[in-house]
Amino acid sequence: MDPTAGNVPGSAVPGPDHEEPGLETLQFREEIQRLITVPPDNASSFTALLELPPTQAMELLHLSPESEPNPAPAAVSGEPPLLKPCAHPFNSSLTFPSNATLIERAAKFSIFGGDQSPETGAVPSNPGVNLEKVKSEPAESDSNPNSSQETKSNQRSSAKRKEREKKVKVSMKKSKIEAKEDADKIPYVHVRARRGQATDSHSLAERARREKINARMKLLQELVPGCNKISGTALVLDEIINHVQSLQRQVEFLSMRLATVDPRIDSNLDHLLATESLSLMQSNFSSMAPPIMWPELPINGNRQQYQQQWHFDALHQPGWGREEDNHIFITPEASLISCNSSANSASLHTGHVKTEL
Amino acid sequence: MNSRSLLLSPNPNSLKSRFTKGLLRALSRINKHRQQPRSSREIRKRHRLIKAAAYGSMASSVGNRRAWSRALLWKIRNQTRRGYAATRNIGSSTRQLSMKKRICDLQKGNNSKNRVEVGGLGQVDKLRRLVPGGQVMHTCSLLEETAHYMKCLATQVKVMTRIVEVYNIP
Numbered sequence: 001m002d003p004t005a006g007n008v009p010g011s012a013v014p015g016p017d018h019e020e021p022g023l024e025t026l027q028f029r030e031e032i033q034r035l036i037t038v039p040p041d042n043a044s045s046f047t048a049l050l051e052l053p054p055t056q057a058m059e060l061l062h063l064s065p066e067s068e069p070n071p072a073p074a075a076v077s078g079e080p081p082l083l084k085p086c087a088h089p090f091n092s093s094l095t096f097p098s099n100a101t102l103i104e105r106a107a108k109f110s111i112f113g114g115d116q117s118p119e120t121g122a123v124p125s126n127p128g129v130n131l132e133k134v135k136s137e138p139a140e141s142d143s144n145p146n147s148s149q150e151t152k153s154n155q156r157s158s159a160k161r162k163e164r165e166k167k168v169k170v171s172m173k174k175s176k177i178e179a180k181e182d183a184d185k186i187p188y189v190h191v192r193a194r195r196g197q198a199t200d201s202h203s204l205a206e207r208a209r210r211e212k213i214n215a216r217m218k219l220l221q222e223l224v225p226g227c228n229k230i231s232g233t234a235l236v237l238d239e240i241i242n243h244v245q246s247l248q249r250q251v252e253f254l255s256m257r258l259a260t261v262d263p264r265i266d267s268n269l270d271h272l273l274a275t276e277s278l279s280l281m282q283s284n285f286s287s288m289a290p291p292i293m294w295p296e297l298p299i300n301g302n303r304q305q306y307q308q309q310w311h312f313d314a315l316h317q318p319g320w321g322r323e324e325d326n327h328i329f330i331t332p333e334a335s336l337i338s339c340n341s342s343a344n345s346a347s348l349h350t351g352h353v354k355t356e357l
Numbered sequence: 358m359n360s361r362s363l364l365l366s367p368n369p370n371s372l373k374s375r376f377t378k379g380l381l382r383a384l385s386r387i388n389k390h391r392q393q394p395r396s397s398r399e400i401r402k403r404h405r406l407i408k409a410a411a412y413g414s415m416a417s418s419v420g421n422r423r424a425w426s427r428a429l430l431w432k433i434r435n436q437t438r439r440g441y442a443a444t445r446n447i448g449s450s451t452r453q454l455s456m457k458k459r460i461c462d463l464q465k466g467n468n469s470k471n472r473v474e475v476g477g478l479g480q481v482d483k484l485r486r487l488v489p490g491g492q493v494m495h496t497c498s499l500l501e502e503t504a505h506y507m508k509c510l511a512t513q514v515k516v517m518t519r520i521v522e523v524y525n526i527p
Contacts, residue, residue: 213500216504220503243507244506245487247511251411258384258521
């Protein structure tokens with residue numbers, strides 16, 4: 001699974017390992033320039049090989065090529081040109097991984113090398129230029145100022161830059177770059193960690209887990225009103241806990257209110273009303289649209305209402321004119337149903353009932 | 358009373374409608390045989406029943422898709438079967454389960470699987486106590502369940518306020 005046109009690490013050794021630094025640098029520079037021009041169209045071919053999801057790999061791809069190689073800082077002699085973070089617009093075919101986890105992983109995985117596609121025509125003059133998979137270096141991780149303010153690409157590029165520096169300094173044998181002419185499957189993924197972060201499989205898993213948790217926390221922040229401004233996990237969690245507690249208390253309070261209310265017989269009422277009124281609701285809605293004045297609340301209003309409902313429901317033959325009751329019930333219901341609003345509609349209903357009574 | 362029709366309009370299959378139907382059905386069942394409760398004991402009993410009905414219908418309308426709803430359903434079923442005292446035991450037993458699980462985890466991967474990353478100040482534990490079934494979940498899924506649980510609680514509150522409005526106009 002050799003990705004194409006990836007970042008070429010500083011210690012990239014064209015061909016056989018451990019060339020002389022000077023020659024290597026030159027070759028490396030050429031190599032980089034050629035690789036940079038590799039269009040990311042190869043993404044589809046080799047992303048399948050990658051054990052990464054395609055979006056990740058494509059993202060990586062696009063991060064690696066740059067518009068132009070920077071002149072290497074003088075920090076390290078013979079350091080290959082820096083690969084600036086490319087601000088160039090991604091191809092439309094690219095989909096930036098939205099998942100924070102993927103972004104994180106993509107940052108961790110610095111895949112070097114690239115497919116020597118014929119499009120480049122840039123097969124390095126040195127026939128031995130090979131982009132190999134990068135071996136994970138457990139201990140050797142440059143310390144990346146892992147500031148979250150940096151953009152991911154900046155992070156990655158700076159990390160890779162520094163890694164490259166370090167590589168060039170330290171050793172050449174840690175990573176090789178080999179060109180892959182065709183799709184070769186790689187049994188496992190080698191990882192290069194960011195500066196200052198271990199490449200332990202454990203820590204990688206931890207990081208992935210942390211990313212998941214952070215994503216969920218963001219979701220929760222959006223749900224809880226007023227949590228967007230709060231920063232910091234602890235405070236946000238406090239807010240969430242308060243919110244859940246308040247909701248639970250509200251449910252309890254409401255259930256207490258329901259418990260103290262008068263019990264009534266309304267078993268079939270809803271069902272009947274729902275089925276009956278649905279058909280008429282459309283027609284009646286417009287007539288009921290204008291809100292009716294909130295009637296004075298008689299003391300016995302409830303009782304009357306309940307009685308009426310009870311009769312309507314249980315007997316279907318109320319002594320006092322079924323039609324009007326039907327009408328009464330249906331029209332306010334229509335408005336209620338359609339409005340789906342709050343106390344206003346409730347008042348509509350009761351107002352009508354009372355006036356008719 | 359037509360509170361069910363009040364709330365059902367847009368989507369008959371939405372969580373809200375399902376919950377409303379279930380709740381109203383339970384309410385009518387609760388109210389069927391009783392006169393108006395006069396003694397405080399009766400009121401408290403009804404309160405308990407209504408609360409169980411609310412949570413139960415909410416959990417039923419969510420179904421088995423969510424861990425918290427499963428836990429809630431299980432708790433309520435055991436509660437009705439074994440009496441009210443059973444609910445306390447269930448809480449503690451799940452806690453024991455979760456402790457065992459944590460111990461196993463820690464033993465398995467000592468440094469790697471550190472499950473207490475989101476330290477906070479015991480907030481995650483508080484959250485676990487709040488969300489039904491939260492004792493045995495990992496932090497990550499706990500947060501997800503919390504989000505869904507919050508949404509359902511809000512729906513519950515909305516529906517119940519409407520019902521109360523219709524019942525108790527004055």
